[in-house]
Amino acid sequence: MDASLIVLALMDGASYAALLFVVALGLTLIFGVMRILNIAHGSLYAWGGYFAATLGLAITRFGLPSWLALPALFLAAIVIGSLLASVLEFTLLRRILDKDPILQLLVTFAAFMVLEDLQRLIWGVQPVFVSEVVNQFGTLEVAGVTYTRYQLLVLPAVAIAALIGLRWFLGRTAIGRQVTAVTHSREVAIAMGVNAQRVTWLTIALGGVLGALGGALASPTTSFTPGIGADMLVLSFAVVATAGLGQIGGAAIAALMIGMARSFSVYLLPEIEVLVPYLIMVAVLLVRPEGLFSSVAARRI
Amino acid sequence: MRTATLVSLVAVLVLAVLGVSLSMPWLKTPVLMAISHGLAVTGIIVLIRAGQVSFGHAMYACVSGYAVAFLGRAFHLDTLWLVVLGTMVSIAAAALIGVFMVRYRGIFFGMLNLAFSMVLFSVLGKFGGLTGGTDGLRFDRPAFAGFVMEREDFETALLGLGLVLAVGGGVLVMRYFGGVNGQCLAALKTNETRLEYLGISAKRVFWGGYVLSATLCGLGGTLFALTQGLVTPDMGYWVRSGELVFIAILGGSGHALGAFIGAFVFEFVKLYAASLLTGAWQLALGIVLIVMVFVAPKGLYGLLVRRCKPPEPKARAVRKNVVKEVVA
Numbered sequence: 001m002d003a004s005l006i007v008l009a010l011m012d013g014a015s016y017a018a019l020l021f022v023v024a025l026g027l028t029l030i031f032g033v034m035r036i037l038n039i040a041h042g043s044l045y046a047w048g049g050y051f052a053a054t055l056g057l058a059i060t061r062f063g064l065p066s067w068l069a070l071p072a073l074f075l076a077a078i079v080i081g082s083l084l085a086s087v088l089e090f091t092l093l094r095r096i097l098d099k100d101p102i103l104q105l106l107v108t109f110a111a112f113m114v115l116e117d118l119q120r121l122i123w124g125v126q127p128v129f130v131s132e133v134v135n136q137f138g139t140l141e142v143a144g145v146t147y148t149r150y151q152l153l154v155l156p157a158v159a160i161a162a163l164i165g166l167r168w169f170l171g172r173t174a175i176g177r178q179v180t181a182v183t184h185s186r187e188v189a190i191a192m193g194v195n196a197q198r199v200t201w202l203t204i205a206l207g208g209v210l211g212a213l214g215g216a217l218a219s220p221t222t223s224f225t226p227g228i229g230a231d232m233l234v235l236s237f238a239v240v241a242t243a244g245l246g247q248i249g250g251a252a253i254a255a256l257m258i259g260m261a262r263s264f265s266v267y268l269l270p271e272i273e274v275l276v277p278y279l280i281m282v283a284v285l286l287v288r289p290e291g292l293f294s295s296v297a298a299r300r301i
Numbered sequence: 302m303r304t305a306t307l308v309s310l311v312a313v314l315v316l317a318v319l320g321v322s323l324s325m326p327w328l329k330t331p332v333l334m335a336i337s338h339g340l341a342v343t344g345i346i347v348l349i350r351a352g353q354v355s356f357g358h359a360m361y362a363c364v365s366g367y368a369v370a371f372l373g374r375a376f377h378l379d380t381l382w383l384v385v386l387g388t389m390v391s392i393a394a395a396a397l398i399g400v401f402m403v404r405y406r407g408i409f410f411g412m413l414n415l416a417f418s419m420v421l422f423s424v425l426g427k428f429g430g431l432t433g434g435t436d437g438l439r440f441d442r443p444a445f446a447g448f449v450m451e452r453e454d455f456e457t458a459l460l461g462l463g464l465v466l467a468v469g470g471g472v473l474v475m476r477y478f479g480g481v482n483g484q485c486l487a488a489l490k491t492n493e494t495r496l497e498y499l500g501i502s503a504k505r506v507f508w509g510g511y512v513l514s515a516t517l518c519g520l521g522g523t524l525f526a527l528t529q530g531l532v533t534p535d536m537g538y539w540v541r542s543g544e545l546v547f548i549a550i551l552g553g554s555g556h557a558l559g560a561f562i563g564a565f566v567f568e569f570v571k572l573y574a575a576s577l578l579t580g581a582w583q584l585a586l587g588i589v590l591i592v593m594v595f596v597a598p599k600g601l602y603g604l605l606v607r608r609c610k611p612p613e614p615k616a617r618a619v620r621k622n623v624v625k626e627v628v629a
Contacts, residue, residue: 037408092591101407102354103594106550109356109543110594113587120580230539234419237412245408274423278416282401285413289404 007143009263015151017259018159019218023232024239024251025162026210032183032246033203034093039108041211042233043115044084048212049219049228050123052076056130056219069133070154073220077213084115085208089201112229120226127223134220148221155217162210163252170248179203183246238281244291254292311471311558315464322460329456330528331568336463337362337524339564342548343474344517347510349554350478352490356411356542357418361391361515362522363537364421367432369526373440380445384462384523391519392512399511403504406493418537425534437533456528463524470517471557477513486510518545540583547590553600562601 023045030038055072058064092111096104137149169176178199181189190196214232215224222228239258243250258277265276272279284292322332341362348355368390369383378386398417405413425432432438444450445458477483485506488496493503526532535541544567552563571582578585597604 037412095595099594100352100598102349102352103598105354105408105411106546107591107594109546110587110590113540113543113583113590117581117584117587121584231419234412234416238416241409241412271427274427275420278420281416282413285405285409286401289409 004143004145005267007145008147009267010260011142011145011147011152012266013256013260013263015155015221016263017256018155019214020236020239020259021159021252021255022162022217023211023214024236024243024255025166025248026207026214027233027236028240028243028246028248028251029166029210030204030207031240033179033200034097036093036096036104036108037237038088038093038204038207039105039233040088040111040115041207041236042229042231043112043119044081044208044211045215045218045232045236046119046224046229047080047084047115048077048215049222049224050119050128050215051080051212052216052219053128053130053224054123056132060132066132066136069136073133073216074213077216078209081209081212082205084212085205086201088208089204093204094197094200112233116226116229119229123224125226127225128219129223131220151221158213158217159252162213163248166248175199175202235277238277241291242281242284244294247291247293250291250293307558311468314561315468318464319460323457326453326456329460331572332565333456333459333463333524333528335565335568336460336467336561337521337528338545338548338568339467339521339561340470340524341518341521341545342552342560342564343470343557344514344521345545345549346554346557346560347474347477347486347514347517349549350483350490351486351507351510353406353410353507354546355414355514356539356546357414357416358514358518358545359539359541360414360418360421360537361395361518362525362541363418363425363532363534364394365391365519365522366526366532366536367425367438369523370438370440370532373443374438377441378443379447380443380459380462380527383443383527384466384520387523387526388516388519391515391522395512395515395519396508399508399515402511403507415539415542418539418542422534422537422539425537432534435534437531437535439531442530443527459524459527466520466524467561470520471561474513474517474557482506482509544586547586549600550590550593550598551600553602553604555599556602559600559602562605566601 023041026044027038027041030036030041052073055076056069059066059068059072088111092107096107099107134148134150137154139146140149140152141147142152170180171177178189178194179202181192181194182196182199182203186196189199214236235258239251239254242258243254258280261280262273262276265273288294318332322329341358344361345355345358348358365387369387372378372383372386402410402413426435429435442450442452442455445455448458450458478487485496485501485503486509489503489507489510496503496506522536525536548563548567549560550563551567552561553559574585575582593600599606
């Protein structure tokens with residue numbers, strides 16, 4: 001493995017980790033507030049990607065100015081993410097809070113199955129791929145390796161902005177502090193006058209937008225096919241579990257670990273590329289069953 | 302349900318299945334599919350008893366199916382040997398993977414099983430030279446207890462074997478639930494810490510349950526493979542695991558009989574509705590699953606039992622009101 005390959009793997013890893021992190025952030029945020037793992041999050045990723053591709057095609061078809069391509073990705077994520085997440089919250093999630101954990105998991109799993117088929121009915125089974133944005137940003141040469149600016153600069157910038165923005169939102173704004181309070185203890189937050197239902201809805205919508213944003217940002221460089229939602233769900237769960245459920249900063253490090261390990265294995269050991277994220281997750285969970293950065297929870301007897 | 306009612310119900314069901322599939326031979330294959338699914342679902346029920354749900358248990362059906370195919374191709378063993386050896390492979394795999402799995406509960410448990418099954422799925426697809434890739438592996442119809450048979454007779458023989466296994470598996474699971482280990486397994490759901498305070502290792506109890514559940518899934522997988530004469534990676538795809546959990550909730554997770562009721566309903570609805578719902582099969586499953594969770598969380602078996610005995614005082618409803626008062 002020579003120097004240029006190492007540089008290439010590093011850049012691949014960084015852009016991949018950025019996407020992974022954005023999706024995982026949404027998953028961990030929703031888990032924090034609801035204590036429910038939203039399996040339908042994988043569908044949000046897929047829908048975000050497909051919808052962004054549809055918007056991208058519409059821009060070229062109707063001859064709209066091409067600088068719209070990047071804003072269209074964000075628009076797609078905000079529209080589809082908040083819409084789908086709100087539908088999920090109003091029809092299902094708020095009705096299962098007092099149910100058995102197994103049934104909660106099953107309901108989001110069922111929602112995932114439904115969304116997966118709807119997506120197939122809407123967008124078909126042919127791969128969808130619109131790379132207009134990537135061409136616009138052009139390429140960049142780093143240490144003798146040519147790489148697209150979109151993957152090297154835009155994706156990590158969005159991921160870092162998401163991390164800092166969310167930190168600021170949760171720590172510095174009134175609504176954000178309420179989200180933190182509900183995450184910490186729902187009952188006490190209600191007793192203190194927090195409108196937990198509204199806060200929950202807001203968090204789920206935000207998490208949904210993040211999931212869809214991951215898909216929308218991936219759509220110019222990944223071809224979307226049925227089943228991509230399940231793959232991404234398991235991968236982002238691997239990130240969240242490695243970091244510890246509900247750990248935002250930890251998720252960034254875990255995403256970077258898994259993203260880098262995966263891109264290096266693509267160049268070094270392509271046979272085990274699919275296995276690498278799971279191997280890391282299993283290795284971490286063997287040593288720390290609650291994840292790398294989780295705090296110890298009190299035992300209930 | 303009283304034991305006498307239960308025994309006569311099971312006897313009637315077994316006779317009905319035998320009668321129907323012998324008089325209408327084209328139904329043998331779907332009946333065999335239903336039985337193999339039912340066996341796998343009894344495995345899922347064991348896990349649900351412990352308050353856990355796995356989104357990857359189809360991998361054990363897949364592992365056993367491939368074991369049957371490999372052994373059938375390499376050594377041309379007898380059907381009975383294939384069932385035994387195929388299931389043993391699942392037991393061995395679960396005994397090993399279980400050591401790791403018993404440390405996790407809830408979401409971690411479900412998703413780790415999913416991760417393992419996805420790894421298996423992609424490995425089976427990737428190493429095409431050995432596993433036949435996504436097309437799968439075909440194997441010749443083996444002899445049954447020493448007799449070489451035509452397809453018709455072979456299916457009848459398999460049906461007999463399947464019914465014996467189904468009743469045996471169901472009785473085994475219900476005996477397990479009634480015994481010490483099964484009671485400890487149920488305690489895993491209610492309060493694991495108390496179990497540990499009694500000096501019982503929760504992990505060891507759960508390991509037993511995990512291996513039992515994988516055994517039943519593997520048994521179902523061998524039957525499935527023998528019925529088809531073909532194994533594909535699709536047997537271990539996460540959608541298949543989802544279907545197993547779905548059947549468990551549909552039939553009712555409280556009793557082994559629920560697994561088989563669910564499996565038969567599932568298989569026959571699929572037989573008649575799949576052509577109407579091409580491309581929207583998962584959609585239909587998802588909607589039914591949501592409706593079952595809200596309307597009849599105890600499944601079809603739960604509805605059946607409610608018919609048979611007077612309703613108990615509604616403890617849950619009372620508790621719910623208390624919770625509501627506390628929250629309000």
